[in-house]
Amino acid sequence: MSDKKSLMLGLRTTIYMVSDIVEGTEWYSKAFNTEPYFNEPFYVGFNIGGYELGLQSEERDIDSKTENVFSYWGVNDIQEAYQHLINLGATEHEAPNNVGDDIMVASLYDPWKNIIGIIYNPHFKL
Template sequence: MLGLRTTIYKVGDINTAKKWYSDAFQSKPYFDKAFYVGFNIAGYELGLQPEEEPTTNKAESVINYWGVEDIEGEFNRFLELGATMHEKPTNVGGALVVASIKDPWGNIIGLIYNPDFKL
């Protein structure tokens, strides 16, 4: 195993989602086609794919957490951009704090503050 490479979010409107994710992750896509939009987020791939049948009713069995320095600030910034709260910032032991939001298409985006994790 080489580690996580790509997280893909399925969206009903890829053009609206491209703008939303550009604002949310403060990054422009490096790959931009109708079938896939790809962002490089600190060396990790965030991908958007259009859904054949758009739905906001998504499975909640897996959460990918994106590392942040200021979890409260980022959590609130995502909410200001139109995300909805999934799980408020919660200390899960030591200095680790996790939170999650749902994007406008119902995808869960996890946020984590973990000062002990090093690449």
């Protein structure tokens, strides 16, 4: 290994594209149980445990989205977090499952077809 520090410092921001930023702001405020710290028509920013969840407007039809990069948000109880998002209208992408070493992951589609990943990882420490 090199003595150089990594150029990458870790997750800072995850941005989800939504067709209605006002509706998206309301939904994500409920989903993450927090209000945005930055709220403008072009961008809404939430502080989630020291990390940025951003919303931006898009004109694209939500049915034309493809699965690509998504992030996992840490949770203490994956079943509770998963059900909370389902109750708000999210739909299943991947049901909660154990991926080994007591780590649980799941993912859901928000109403705009973005994928929200959630993870319970008892080994992750900030």
